[in-house]
Each structure stands twice: as structure tokens, then as C-alpha cells.
Amino acid sequence: MRVLVAEDSVLLREGVVRLLQEAGHEVVGQAGDADDLMRKARAHKPDLAIVDVRMPPTQTDEGLRAAKEIRSELPEIGVLVLSGYVEPTYAQELLAENAEGLGYLLKDRVADVDTFADAVQRVGTGGSALDPEVVSLLMGRAREDDPLEDLTPREREVLGLMAEGRSNGAIAEQLVVSERAVEKHVTSIFGKLGLTASGEDHRRVLAVLRFLEA
Amino acid sequence: MRLGALTPLQRALIAIALLGALLGIMVFVIAATSEVPAAPLLEAFLTLLVGWSFIGTGLFAWDRRPTNLIGQLMVCVGFAVFVAELTVSDIPLAAAVGFACNSLAVVFLIHLLIVFPSGRTRSRVDRFFIGYAYIAGGLIAGLPILFYNPATDPECTNCVTSNPLLIHDSLDFVNAWLNGLSAISIPVLIALFVHLVRRTRTADPAERRSQEPVWWAGGATVFLFAATLLTNLGPERGTYDDVVWYIANFVIATVPFAFLFGLLRTRLSEADLVAEENVRLDAELQARLDDLRESRARIVQAGDAARRKLERDLHDGAQQRLVGLALDLRLAREKLDQDPRAAAAMLDEASAELSRATDELRELARGIHPAVLSDRGLEAAVESLAQRAPLPVEIDASLEGRLPGPVESAAYFVVSEALTNVVRHSGADRAEVGIRRDNGRLQVEVRDDGSGGADPAGSGLRGLADRVAALDGRLRVDDPAGGGTIVTADIPLDEGNGAPA
Numbered sequence: 001m002r003v004l005v006a007e008d009s010v011l012l013r014e015g016v017v018r019l020l021q022e023a024g025h026e027v028v029g030q031a032g033d034a035d036d037l038m039r040k041a042r043a044h045k046p047d048l049a050i051v052d053v054r055m056p057p058t059q060t061d062e063g064l065r066a067a068k069e070i071r072s073e074l075p076e077i078g079v080l081v082l083s084g085y086v087e088p089t090y091a092q093e094l095l096a097e098n099a100e101g102l103g104y105l106l107k108d109r110v111a112d113v114d115t116f117a118d119a120v121q122r123v124g125t126g127g128s129a130l131d132p133e134v135v136s137l138l139m140g141r142a143r144e145d146d147p148l149e150d151l152t153p154r155e156r157e158v159l160g161l162m163a164e165g166r167s168n169g170a171i172a173e174q175l176v177v178s179e180r181a182v183e184k185h186v187t188s189i190f191g192k193l194g195l196t197a198s199g200e201d202h203r204r205v206l207a208v209l210r211f212l213e214a
Numbered sequence: 215m216r217l218g219a220l221t222p223l224q225r226a227l228i229a230i231a232l233l234g235a236l237l238g239i240m241v242f243v244i245a246a247t248s249e250v251p252a253a254p255l256l257e258a259f260l261t262l263l264v265g266w267s268f269i270g271t272g273l274f275a276w277d278r279r280p281t282n283l284i285g286q287l288m289v290c291v292g293f294a295v296f297v298a299e300l301t302v303s304d305i306p307l308a309a310a311v312g313f314a315c316n317s318l319a320v321v322f323l324i325h326l327l328i329v330f331p332s333g334r335t336r337s338r339v340d341r342f343f344i345g346y347a348y349i350a351g352g353l354i355a356g357l358p359i360l361f362y363n364p365a366t367d368p369e370c371t372n373c374v375t376s377n378p379l380l381i382h383d384s385l386d387f388v389n390a391w392l393n394g395l396s397a398i399s400i401p402v403l404i405a406l407f408v409h410l411v412r413r414t415r416t417a418d419p420a421e422r423r424s425q426e427p428v429w430w431a432g433g434a435t436v437f438l439f440a441a442t443l444l445t446n447l448g449p450e451r452g453t454y455d456d457v458v459w460y461i462a463n464f465v466i467a468t469v470p471f472a473f474l475f476g477l478l479r480t481r482l483s484e485a486d487l488v489a490e491e492n493v494r495l496d497a498e499l500q501a502r503l504d505d506l507r508e509s510r511a512r513i514v515q516a517g518d519a520a521r522r523k524l525e526r527d528l529h530d531g532a533q534q535r536l537v538g539l540a541l542d543l544r545l546a547r548e549k550l551d552q553d554p555r556a557a558a559a560m561l562d563e564a565s566a567e568l569s570r571a572t573d574e575l576r577e578l579a580r581g582i583h584p585a586v587l588s589d590r591g592l593e594a595a596v597e598s599l600a601q602r603a604p605l606p607v608e609i610d611a612s613l614e615g616r617l618p619g620p621v622e623s624a625a626y627f628v629v630s631e632a633l634t635n636v637v638r639h640s641g642a643d644r645a646e647v648g649i650r651r652d653n654g655r656l657q658v659e660v661r662d663d664g665s666g667g668a669d670p671a672g673s674g675l676r677g678l679a680d681r682v683a684a685l686d687g688r689l690r691v692d693d694p695a696g697g698g699t700i701v702t703a704d705i706p707l708d709e710g711n712g713a714p715a
Binding site: 089112137 | 585603607
């Protein structure tokens with residue numbers, strides 16, 4: 001997979017690049033700020049851009065804005081946004097229309113090599129990756145008449161993994177159950193929450209998130 | 215917090231009011247429980263009425279016209295009335311003090327009458343009468359107590375049997391002294407009366423109008439003084455005392471209201487108005503300055519405390535974890551050759567510990583200043599707070615665009631602290647946050663359905679109040695009747711707070 005890395009901290013950028021190379025990906029460019037990122041994205045048309053939210057010159061959210069720009073201008077590029085902190089607001093902004101080829105992860109996840117590699121793979125191939133922390137914030141929000149109370153603990157686990165953007169196969173592997181069992185859980189969850197099931201994982205992510213945000 | 219709105223003068227006036235209330239009740243109890251037969255309850259009650267009337271109206275006048283002596287004189291009359299009532303006490307010392315100060319109320323009244331409504335004397339004649347009143351009523355009328363022994367006074371059947379202030383027993387001297395005083399004072403009082411009448415007749419219509427209600431008071435005062443001299447102190451003591459006293463007291467109780475009415479009706483001269491306004495503004499300014507100084511000191515202290523807490527959190531948290539990690543890594547390195555499996559387990563543990571350290575650091579950074587607030591503004595930041603709150607929080611926000619940074623921060627921390635309090639203390643099931651812009655001001659409200667009783671003086675809310683006050687805003691904490699607590703911040707969105715001009 002051809003990857004572009006935009007991260008202003010050299011230490012972290014080189015770490016990410018090394019991780020990607022060890023996982024067999026090709027790093028086609030490195031950028032230190034949002035303008036650089038846009039230029040290289042247009043030039044290299046990578047499969048995936050990994051983008052830090054905070055970058056020079058303002059150190060606020062230019063990475064996030066660049067990510068949105070890439071998604072509207074170059075929709076074929078997957079975008080994996082890395083952030084030093086999680087805010088469901090940012091996830092909502094990024095996912096507003098479409099979760100296809102989009103990831104939003106806490107920077108710390110980079111250290112969890114397998115999870116990170118898995119997210120890179122998913123987002124680079126049109127899937128989604130949402131940080132477990134965002135998902136747990138969304139699911140953990142205190143509600144009156146919480147509809148999630150109707151779910152069994154196992155169903156909640158499955159719902160969380162769905163929201164992270166995992167496929168049924170990946171969920172089955174993680175929970176050490178058969179894929180068939182996961183499908184049954186998914187059907188039951190959608191029934192209890194009144195959601196319409198959808199084939200593709202990234203559409204499923206969107207449906208679940210919309211439900212959780214409501 | 216609300217007390218901070220009072221000027222130092224107003225605080226002093228409140229203290230005087232409390233003192234007056236207390237003294238009145240004390241004197242009433244002394245009079246009502248006195249075993250001296252000449253102390254009927256009705257008289258004690260009348261005294262209370264008169265004293266409180268003067269003190270109350272006097273304080274009101276004092277507050278309204280702080281530069282004018284009138285209010286202070288009225289308060290003095292009230293207190294003097296209470297002291298004079300001590301004459302009926304069966305406690306010898308109290309009774310003696312009462313006798314010694316018996317005429318003070320009348321003295322203050324005469325002073326009041328002469329300087330009304332400006333509070334200033336206008337001529338040497340004015341000053342003469344005032345001087346005479348203080349010397350004759352305050353000093354000379356009080357002196358005979360030193361020579362009066364009730365035990366040897368055959369006419370004193372209704373009073374205590376001893377006088378602790380007695381230095382020499384001479385009833386004849388006392389009678390002669392008081393008779394002499396009366397003989398001089400009555401003509402002086404008549405002269406005063408004439409003086410006042412003449413002054414009024416030559417006054418301009420506006421001034422005359424302001425004096426009208428006071429004539430009523432003046433007449434009553436002169437009547438009372440004459441009655442005091444003739445009945446209480448004179449040789450015919452006891453004959454008409456009761457009737458004269460009751461009538462006089464009823465009349466006197468109306469006097470302070472007449473004064474107050476006259477004073478408030480008085481149109482102040484331009485210069486007086488400016489002076490009054492200046493005094494008022496000065497007092498307000500001083501009060502504000504005091505508040506400001508206090509709140510600045512608290513803000514500095516709060517800043518120090520926050521830094522200390524931060525230092526502790528970093529030191530006890532992340533730093534300890536990192537030191538531990540360094541040790542773990544060193545141990546894992548040593549195990550690497552002999553026991554690679556154990557080394558791997560230790561490395562796993564180390565990376566888990568590392569991730570806990572970063573979680574902690576992230577939370578710490580968030581507490582200092584949430585990035586979402588500067589990146590996305592108040593609504594998003596409050597939404598994020600609500601998401602993390604352990605109870606349902608409903609947000610009703612209608613802001614368009616961003617607010618000035620300092621306002622956003624203050625409002626955010628109001629919501630954050632208020633929600634923390636809700637979770638910690640109120641036992642509430644849910645909370646509501648309202649944020650709206652109204653008339654160039656930002657209004658933030660956090661409401662819960664808990665048990666109420668939030669302490670506005672608690673350090674968290676106090677700090678918030680300072681923070682809001684620094685932006686010229688106000689923080690209120692209410693416990694409405696229906697239960698729960700409402701914390702409201704009202705912050706102006708003006709240039710001083712970083713809003714565009």
C-alpha cells in the first residue's frame with residue numbers, strides 16, 4: 001500500500017514510517033504541515049494519508065481541515081487521522097457523510113502495532129477505523145431510558161467493535177467465536193435498536209454512530 | 215457573594231440597625247420586667263415604638279443622604295430614647311444612667327430641628343441654641359444624679375432605693391439645681407420657638423415647603439422638653455407624669471417620619487447633589503476596589519493552588535510511572551539472555567504501563583485546557599463535557615459563531631465545575647445546560663434536580679465567581695423552591711472581554 005505521512009513531530013513521523021515499512025507498505029512521502037500534505041497528496045495520489053490533527057503553523061486543527069479537504073477533493077485516498085486527544089466532535093465532523101476510507105485514532109494507538117497495522121489496512125482499502133476510546137465515550141454516555149440497556153453484555157461488545165469499523169470476521173476473531181455467532185448478534189442488535197442492517201462495514205459504522213449520537 | 219454589593223457605609227448602617235434592634239429589645243425587657251411600679255408595659259412599648267421609628271427612619275435618611283447630618287441625628291435620638299427608658303429599671307445602676315441621660319433625646323431633637331433640612335447651622339443664633347441644648351440638657355440636667363438619694367426622697371415611692379452614682383446626699387441641692395435649670399430653660403425654649411418661626415417666615419417657598427412637616431415635629435419636641443422639665447425634673451413630680459408622657463410619646467413616634475418625609479422632599483441644591491453623588495460614587499468605587507483586591511488575591515491563590523496540584527499530579531502520576539518503566543525495561547534487558555519469555559512478558563507489561571501514563575497525561579492536559587474549546591468553541595466543548603458526565607446532561611445551546619476566548623474559557627469552566635458539583639454533591643438524576651447569547655451578553659445556566667444546598671462560598675464556586683467577575687460578569691447560585699440547584703453566569707460580550715469593536 002502506498003502511504004503518505006503528515007506529522008510535524010519528526011520522532012513520531014519516523015516511528016510511523018518505520019512501522020509502515022516493516023508492515024510492507026511503501027511510504028511515498030512525508031509532510032510536516034498541512035500545505036505540504038495537500039501538495040504531496042495531489043502529486044502522489046497515495047492509497048492512504050496518515051494525518052496528525054495538530055500541525056504548524058497554528059497547531060490547532062489544520063490536519064483535520066486538510067483531511068476533510070482531501071476527502072472532498074481526492075475521495076479515492078483513504079484518510080487516517082491521528083490525534084493527541086479524542087473528541088467525538090471531531091469524529092462526527094469527519095464522518096458527517098461517509099465513513100468509507102476513514103479512520104480517527106488516538107496517537108497512542110501507534111504503539112499498539114497490531115491494532116495500528118490493522119487500522120491502516122482497513123482504512124487504506126476503503127474501510128473505517130474509529131478509536132475504541134471514541135466508541136466507549138459514545139456508548140458510555142449517560143442517557144435517560146438508555147436503549148443500550150436492552151443489549152446483553154456480549155451484544156454491547158459486538159456493537160462497540162462494529163462502531164470501531166471491524167468486519168464480522170475480525171469481530172469473531174477478537175471474541176473467539178464463530179462468524180456465524182457474530183452475525184446472529186448483529187441481527188439481534190439491529191433489531192433491538194431499530195436499525196436497518198447494511199452490507200458494507202463502513203455504512204454499518206455510520207448507522208451505529210448516528211444512533212449513538214442521537 | 216451578594217454582601218459584596220454593599221458599600222462599607224451600608225454595612226456599617228446594617229450593623230447600627232442590628233445594634234438598635236438589640237438595644238431596643240434589651241431595654242424593653244428591662245422595663246417590662248422591672249419591679250418599680252411606675253413602669254407599665256404600655257410605656258415600655260411606646261418607648262420601643264419611638265426609638266425604633268427614629269433609628270429606622272434615621273438609617274434610611276443616612277443611606278439616602280450620606281453627607282447630611284440629619285440621618286445621624288435621628289439615629290442618635292432613637293438610641294437616646296432607649297437609654298432614657300432605663301430610668302424605670304429596678305437595677306440601680308441602669309436607673310441612674312437613665313436619669314443622667316434623660317434629656318439627651320430632646321437635645322438631639324433640638325439640634326435636628328435647628329439644622330433641618332440641610333444638616334448645617336446657618337447662623338450664630340443657631341449655634342447658640344444648639345450649644346445651649348447640649349450643655350443644659352446633656353450636662354447640667356444630668357449632674358444632679360450625683361447628689362440625689364432616692365432613699366431620702368419622700369416623694370420617690372416608685373423608684374429604686376439606691377443610687378450607685380451618689381457622691382453626696384442633698385435633695386435640696388437637686389431640687390434647687392433643677393428648678394434653676396427650668397427657670398432658665400423655659401425662656402430659652404420660647405426664644406428658640408420664636409427664632410424658628412421667624413426663620414421659616416423669611417425662608418424661600420421651597421425651603422418653607424420642606425419645613426412644613428417638621429413644624430409638627432418641632433411643636434412636639436418643644437412640648438416634650440417642657441413636659442420633661444416641668445414634670446419629671448420639676449418639683450411637681452408625679453402629678454401629671456403619666457398623661458403627659460403618653461401623649462408626648464405618641465406624638466414623638468410620628469416625628470421621625472415627618473423628618474424623613476421633609477428631608478426626602480427637600481430639593482438638594484446643585485452643589486449638594488454633586489457632593490452627594492460623589493460620596494455615593496466614592497463609596498461604590500471603594501467597595502468595588504475592595505472586592506477587586508480580594509478577588510485578585512484569590513485568583514492569584516487559586517493559580518498557585520492549581521500549579522501545586524498540577525505538580526503533584528505529574529509527580530505522583532506520570533513521573534512515577536515513567537521511573538517504574540525505566541526500571542522494568544532495565545530488568546527486562548537483563549533477563550533477555552537467560553529467560554527471553556519472561557523478558558517479553560515484562561516488556562508487554564511495560565508497554566501497558568506506558569499507555570496508562572499517556573492516558574493520564576492526556577486527561578491532565580484536558581483538565582488544564584481542553585483543545586476542543588480552542589479548536590471548536592464553547593458548544594462543542596460543553597457537548598464533550600456532557601458526553602463524559604456520569605449522568606444525563608441535556609444541552610440547549612444556541613450560539614452562532616465563536617465567542618471571545620476569555621468568555622469561552624470562563625463559561626466552559628462554569629459548566630465544568632457546576633457539573634462536577636452536581637455529580638459530587640447533589641445526588642441529581644439529570645442536569646440541563648443552557649447557553650445563549652442575549653443582548654450582548656452570554657448567559658450560561660446549569661440546572662440539576664438534586665438536593666440543592668450548594669455553597670456559593672465553597673472554593674470551587676468562589677473561584678468561578680472571581681473568574682466571571684474578572685470579565686465584569688456575575689455568577690449566581692440559587693436553590694429554587696422546587697428543589698435542585700441553578701448556577702447562572704452572565705457575562706458581557708464587550709470589547710473589554712476581547713469581543714470585536
